[in-house]
Amino acid sequence: MVYFILSRIARAVITVALVVTFAFVVLRLSGDPALMIMGPEAPPEVLAAFRSAWGLDLPIWQQYFSYFGAIAQGELGRSMRDGRPAIELVLERIPSTLALTLPALAMKVGIGLPAGIYAALHRGGPIDRLVMTLAVAGFTVPSFVLGLVLVLVFSVMLGWLPSGGQDSWRHAILPVLTLGIGGAAILARFTRSAMLEVLGQPYMRTALAKGVPWHVAIRSHALPNAAIPTVTIIGFMVGTLIAGAVVVESVFSWPGVGRLLVVAVANRDLAVVQCILLLVAATMVASNLLVDFLYGYLDPRLRTGARAGAH
Amino acid sequence: MTLLNRRHFMQGAVAVPLVLNTDFAFAQASADKRPPLVVAVAGLPATLEPARELSNVGTRVTYSMFDTLIRRDFLGTPDGGGSELKPHLATSWERKSPKELIVTLRPGVKFHNGDEMTADDVVYTFRDGRLRGAKPEIPEGRAYFGTLDTVEAIDKYTVRFTTKAPDVLLEQRLASWASWIVNKRHYESVGIDGFSRAPVGTGPYKLARMVANDFIALDAFDDYWMGKPSARSVTFRAIPELAARVAGLISGEYDLITNIPPDQISLLEGQKDVEARSVVLANVHLLTFDELGPLTKDKRIRQALSLSIDRRKLVDTLWLGKAVIPDSHNYPEYGQMFLEGRKIAFDPAKARALLKEAGYAGEPVVYRTMPNYYTNALDAAQIIVEMWKEVGINASVQVVENFNQMRAAGQQVGNNSNSTRLPDPLGALWVSWGPDSEFQKKKNWTTTTAFNEAGRALEAETDPAKRKELFKTMLDAWDDEAPGAILYRPLEIYGVKKSVKWRPTTFYFMDLRPDNLRFDQLP
Numbered sequence: 001m002v003y004f005i006l007s008r009i010a011r012a013v014i015t016v017a018l019v020v021t022f023a024f025v026v027l028r029l030s031g032d033p034a035l036m037i038m039g040p041e042a043p044p045e046v047l048a049a050f051r052s053a054w055g056l057d058l059p060i061w062q063q064y065f066s067y068f069g070a071i072a073q074g075e076l077g078r079s080m081r082d083g084r085p086a087i088e089l090v091l092e093r094i095p096s097t098l099a100l101t102l103p104a105l106a107m108k109v110g111i112g113l114p115a116g117i118y119a120a121l122h123r124g125g126p127i128d129r130l131v132m133t134l135a136v137a138g139f140t141v142p143s144f145v146l147g148l149v150l151v152l153v154f155s156v157m158l159g160w161l162p163s164g165g166q167d168s169w170r171h172a173i174l175p176v177l178t179l180g181i182g183g184a185a186i187l188a189r190f191t192r193s194a195m196l197e198v199l200g201q202p203y204m205r206t207a208l209a210k211g212v213p214w215h216v217a218i219r220s221h222a223l224p225n226a227a228i229p230t231v232t233i234i235g236f237m238v239g240t241l242i243a244g245a246v247v248v249e250s251v252f253s254w255p256g257v258g259r260l261l262v263v264a265v266a267n268r269d270l271a272v273v274q275c276i277l278l279l280v281a282a283t284m285v286a287s288n289l290l291v292d293f294l295y296g297y298l299d300p301r302l303r304t305g306a307r308a309g310a311h
Numbered sequence: 312m313t314l315l316n317r318r319h320f321m322q323g324a325v326a327v328p329l330v331l332n333t334d335f336a337f338a339q340a341s342a343d344k345r346p347p348l349v350v351a352v353a354g355l356p357a358t359l360e361p362a363r364e365l366s367n368v369g370t371r372v373t374y375s376m377f378d379t380l381i382r383r384d385f386l387g388t389p390d391g392g393g394s395e396l397k398p399h400l401a402t403s404w405e406r407k408s409p410k411e412l413i414v415t416l417r418p419g420v421k422f423h424n425g426d427e428m429t430a431d432d433v434v435y436t437f438r439d440g441r442l443r444g445a446k447p448e449i450p451e452g453r454a455y456f457g458t459l460d461t462v463e464a465i466d467k468y469t470v471r472f473t474t475k476a477p478d479v480l481l482e483q484r485l486a487s488w489a490s491w492i493v494n495k496r497h498y499e500s501v502g503i504d505g506f507s508r509a510p511v512g513t514g515p516y517k518l519a520r521m522v523a524n525d526f527i528a529l530d531a532f533d534d535y536w537m538g539k540p541s542a543r544s545v546t547f548r549a550i551p552e553l554a555a556r557v558a559g560l561i562s563g564e565y566d567l568i569t570n571i572p573p574d575q576i577s578l579l580e581g582q583k584d585v586e587a588r589s590v591v592l593a594n595v596h597l598l599t600f601d602e603l604g605p606l607t608k609d610k611r612i613r614q615a616l617s618l619s620i621d622r623r624k625l626v627d628t629l630w631l632g633k634a635v636i637p638d639s640h641n642y643p644e645y646g647q648m649f650l651e652g653r654k655i656a657f658d659p660a661k662a663r664a665l666l667k668e669a670g671y672a673g674e675p676v677v678y679r680t681m682p683n684y685y686t687n688a689l690d691a692a693q694i695i696v697e698m699w700k701e702v703g704i705n706a707s708v709q710v711v712e713n714f715n716q717m718r719a720a721g722q723q724v725g726n727n728s729n730s731t732r733l734p735d736p737l738g739a740l741w742v743s744w745g746p747d748s749e750f751q752k753k754k755n756w757t758t759t760t761a762f763n764e765a766g767r768a769l770e771a772e773t774d775p776a777k778r779k780e781l782f783k784t785m786l787d788a789w790d791d792e793a794p795g796a797i798l799y800r801p802l803e804i805y806g807v808k809k810s811v812k813w814r815p816t817t818f819y820f821m822d823l824r825p826d827n828l829r830f831d832q833l834p
Contacts, residue, residue, distance in 0.1 A: 031713045039366055042451065043742075044752050049450040082357035082523065083504055089523065148554050155562045163558040164550050166525070253550040255525035262551075263354075263524055 008292075012285040019277055020071070024064055024270065032056070033080050033268040054080050067270075076278070077271030079264075086271035090257060090279060094242065096166065097249070097256030100175050101241045107180030108187050108237060113230070115184070116191025121218070123196060131188060138185025147178040147251040164253035175252040179245060183237060190233050194226040201225070227298050235291030239284040243276065345531065345543040346830050348811070348823070351550040351565040355527055358507035359518065361491040362442055362449045367819035370488075371569070372527055372547050374820040376423075377491030377512035380404075380414055380433065381482055385816035386827060391590045392817035394644045394734035396486055400428060400513065404485075409477035409773050410460075414485070416468040421534045422494040423517040430464035435495035437462040437472070442489055448503050454742065455489045455732070477773050483733045515540040515824050524549055541828045560585055560806045567811060571804040572686055573631050579806050589804040591635045593644065593731040593817040596685055598678070598695075599795045601755045604723035606676060610758070610792060611669040616676070616724065617796035618662040619702040620695055622655065626799050628694070629687045634799040639786055640740040642731055644817075648779055650786065655797060662702045676706045678724040679717045685728060686801055692726075718753070727795070736782045741766050744789065756794035761787075 034050040035042075051057045055066070070077060076087045119131040154174060155163035162171045198204065199222060207217045237244075246258035253259075257276060264272035356369035361377045364370065380401040387393035404414045420428040437443075442452025443459050460475045474481060484490060494511040501509065510518060515537065516529035527547045531540040548565070550556045556568040557575060561582055571579070571587065579587040598620075600613040607613055626634045638653040676699065680692045692708045699706040711717045717725045729743040742748070745766055750756045765784035772778050805815055812829040816822060 030716065032715045035714050038451075043454045043747060044749055045453065045747075046450045079357075082507070084523075148558075151555065151558045155564075156558050159562055162564055163562055164552075164555045165548055165559075165564070251552055251555060253548070253552065253555055255522060255549075259524060259551075 005289075008285075008289060012281070015285070016278060016281040019281055020068075020274055021064075023273060023277055024067065027265070027268050027270055027273060028060055028063070031268045033270065036267045037081055037269070050080075067274075071274075076275045079272050080269050081264075081267055081272075086275040089260065089272055090275045093255065093257045093260050096254065097242060097245055097258065099172060100179060100245050100248065100254060100256065103172070103176045104179035104183060104245075105237055105241065107176065108183035109234060110184075111180070112184040112187025113191055116188040116230075117195055117223075117226075119188065120192045120195030120199065128192075132192070135185040135188045138181050139189070141182070143178050143182055143247050144251050146181060147174065147248055150174045150178060151251075164251075166254055171252075171254075175245070175248050175254055178248050178251070187230070187233055187237075191226065191230050194229045195222060198222045198226045224298060228295060231291060231294050231298065235287050235294070238290065239287035242283045243280040343531075343543040345541060347544045347546065348542040348567065348828070349546045349548060349565045350821070351548050351556045351559055351568040353549070353551055353553075353556070353570040355524060355547060355549045357523065359510045359521065359527070360449070360503060360507040361493070361510070361512070362452050362489040363503075363507060365451055365488055371819050371821045372529075373491065373510075373512075374514075375516040375529060375545060375823045376510060376514040376518065377493070378420075378514055379486050379490045380416075380492065381486035383483070383486040385818065385820070385822070386814055390817065391815055392593055392644050394483070394646060396482055399486075400492055401485075404482060409479075410474050412472045412481050413465070414470045414472065416470065417536065418468055420513050420536045422497075422513050423511045423532055424494060424497055425534075426494055426496055428492065428494075428513055429467050430470045432492055432495045433470045434462050434464050435498065436490075436492050449489070452489045455484055455487070458484075476771055479773055479778075480733055480735055480737060483735065483738065487738075488732055516542075516545050519544065535825075538825045540823070541825050541830065542823070545823060557806065560808070563808075566808045567813070568806040569803075570686075571806050573629065573633070573802060573804060575806075576631065576804060584810070585806055585808055587804050588807050588813075588815055589633060589802045590815040590817055591633070591800050592803050592819075593642070593800075594728050595637060595640070595797050595800050596688070596691075596726065596728050597795045597797045599725045599727050599750065599755065600793060601718075601722040601725065602757055602794070603755060604721060606671070606674055607723045609669050611665040612671065612676075613793040613796075614791075615662040615665040615669070615671075615702065616699065616704070617793050618656055618658045618665070619698055619704070620796060620798070621657050621698055622799055623657070624698075625691055625694060629690055630799065630802060633802050636799050637797060639790055639797060640729070640736070640743075641782075641786060642734070642739075644731065644734040645736070646734065647775055648735060648782055650779070650783055653786070659702050666703060671704070673703075673705045676704055676723055677709050677721075678706060678726075679709045679711050679722060680726050681713065681717065682710055685726060688726060691798065718755075722755075728801075736785065737766075737769060740785065740789065741769070744794065750794060756792070758792045758794075759788075762789055762792070 033054065034047045034056060038046055038050055055063060067077070076085070078084060079086050079089055115131050119128040122128050151163045151174065154161040161173055165171050204217060204221055207221050208214070242257055243261065245256060246261060248254070249256045249258035250262055260272065261276050264276070352368065352371065354368045356364040356366065356372060358364055359373060359376065361373040364373060378400050380399060381404065382397045382399035384393045384395045384397045385391055387395050400417055400420055401414045402417045404412055407413055416428065416430060416433065422428060437456060437459060441448050442456045447453060458474045458476065458478045460473045463471050465471055472481060492513060493506065497511040498506050508521065513536070515532055515535045517532045519528040519530045521527045526549065529545045531543055533539050550559060553570070553572070556565070557578065559565045560568045576587045579585055600607045600616060602608050622636045626632060626636060636655060638650070639655060641650050641653055643649050678692050678696060680688050682689045689710065696706045696708050729739065731739040732742060733739070744750060744756070744762070746763055751759060762785055765781045765788065769778060769781040769785065772781060803815065803819070807813065810831045812831060813823070814827055
């Protein structure tokens with residue numbers, strides 16, 4: 001088990017290092033932060049002063065190694081735009097993003113799971129067809145289209161809800177709906193197909209043949225077995241809690257991590273971009289670990305397999 | 312299953328409403344009867360140090376927080392581009408010699424922190440080391456105040472400015488970019504970074520709260536020397552999506568929105584309570600022809616590229632006929648320096664002849680542009696390329712993400728915009744294309760002898776007739792060498808509630824002083 005955890009952590013560190021390197025190379029080679037931040041009409045001596053202040057006049061390999069050296073010492077750098085520590089900028093945005101993504105996650109699970117299970121249990125019926133039609137619509141409509149349609153209906157035409165900003169809980173309703181609808185649709189489809197597969201398994205037939213009542217067979221045999229693929233999807237959704245709302249935050253002018261990322265990439269504000277990437281990678285890795293542990297809990301075979309592997 | 316238990320979930324659930332409600336204590340209704348003004352903008356400045364944020368997004372906000380010694384009366388002409396100078400923080404000014412200006416300050420002007428504005432604050436604002444000198448804190452300042460030699464207080468309300476050489480533009484400089492007066496005591500106690508986040512000026516609105524990339528909230532400064540501001544508060548809110556800004560204006564959440572493309576005017580005009588207000592900016596969009604690039608190193612090719620553009624067609628199709636084709640780098644706001652009778656030529660026949668003379672044989676010409684940096688840039692590029700094909704140029708558009716990619720090796724045609732920072736060629740053409748410009752420093756334009764000689768002479772000249780003659784020489788040189796081709800002066804379009812009485816200016820400065828902001832009661 002210790003080996004398992006250590007190897008996962010080592011892999012995660014390598015992944016993060018590769019992500020950071022890739023981002024560094026791509027961002028630095030495709031744009032000059034001085035020109036991005038000071039603007040094209042800035043006098044050349046201003047650009048030169050900016051570059052020398054941020055070390056952008058050094059050879060790129062030198063910038064790369066000093067950047068990595070700083071990270072190794074826990075120093076994530078400062079935003080070139082306003083001089084504040086990048087980590088501070090990112091951390092102050094996380095509550096805003098979670099204020100959208102956590103309720104949206106609850107909505108995805110709260111609607112997607114029951115809808116998928118219900119559709120599977122009533123396969124081919126009118127409700128199944130309705131749920132699946134809505135689900136296909138839900139995940140094929142891009143979130144920026146859905147967001148703008150919701151704004152058009154609820155803000156412009158009906159005037160019930162605000163179109164953007166973060167002034168009150170009412171401002172969160174449309175972005176949470178936009179995030180939640182797509183995710184619930186995906187989850188409903190996965191849950192339905194997982195359930196259908198389980199319902200056709202021999203052990204279900206055996207249980208029913210033994211005289212186990214339908215609802216008991218579903219509860220003790222079908223649901224736990226169908227949970228494994230579903231947990232994988234939910235785990236992935238947990239992994240996107242921090243940076244999964246880039247588009248929705250932009251459409252609704254929600255000041256979260258996603259908006260910060262967009263602005264930072266456009267300005268080539270490297271320290272901030274890297275800081276967000278590190279955080280996203282860390283969340284993804286953590287949620288993957290969580291899913292692995294849950295597999296062990298849900299499936300006794302994996303648990304014994306893991307123990308056997310540790311010998 | 313123990314990792315996400317009920318307790319954690321409840322903590323998250325409890326945090327949500329707290330997060331949603333924390334930011335907005337400032338927005339609570341108060342006993343103040345004046346309405347608040349909410350402005351939705353595409354972007355916000357990173358700081359509020361006025362000389363550090365000279366971009367459109369920056370000056371739009373800081374213009375309401377700071378004052379200049381002299382006020383340029385933009386609204387004194389119908390087009391919002393007036394260049395007359397009026398007393399502001401200074402009640403009068405007097406030229407002692409071509410190099411010396413004495414400025415008398417208005418007594419009793421209060422800063423947001425209660426201090427009275429005096430000569431000390433003015434001297435501090437223009438001190439060596441802030442906007443000028445060998446290593447200024449704000450290097451951008453040198454472009455405007457690099458000409459200053461000394462700034463000294465004569466008494467509490469009198470300041471003497473001296474310049475290194477005769478500077479006919481000094482009064483205009485003191486009414487323009489980077490010249491906003493800061494509070495010395497506060498600046499010294501918090502330093503430039505502290506001041507950038509918590510500035511203190513004399514303007515009609517003072518900072519209440521600033522959340523990076525989200526909003527900047529200002530409160531009325533009721534001790535303002537021009538009288539009580541007409542709004543209780545002004546909030547600049549970052550709404551980067553155009554559709555979201557328009558939706559928020561129509562639904563009544565915002566009073567004023569910025570950065571509207573021309574094709575949205577009809578949508579806004581179709582609404583009951585809102586309208587579009589536009590102004591032709593003191594700025595031109597132009598193409599740049601790179602002398603380092605293949606083909607464009609030949610002057611005749613550059614001239615042909617410019618001659619074959621039908622600017623009227625661009626303005627009519629992309630700008631609803633409302634953008635203005637200027638008479639080269641030569642604007643009416645220059646006053647007596649304006650050269651009458653110049654026009655930008657559209658002459659496809661001459662273009663074809665020049666191409667033939669240059670031996671052009673169908674080699675490719677690539678026009679690089681960013682899709683959205685300049686309004687309508689991509690549409691304009693596609694139309695221009697078709698116009699070039701009409702005269703036989705094998706042209707195509709290449710879309711790039713930023714200026715580095717545009718200016719990378721192999722560039723032939725790119726684009727740019729030139730602002731008229733001061734109403735004089737020295738505050739516009741000379742800044743954009745002179746020896747200190749990126750174009751000359753990076754050798755994109757090298758055939759500059761005539762242009763630079765005339766420009767240097769203009770810098771030292773004070774006689775109006777001679778200045779005008781030198782300007783003509785500069786402009787002839789630029790037009791002949793054609794390192795670029797002016798397209799048009801673009802529009803800036805605002806969406807505004809009809810009840811908000813406010814006029815835009817030809818700069819991005821948003822004037823919300825009591826004499827330019829009023830609210831009508833809705834029926």
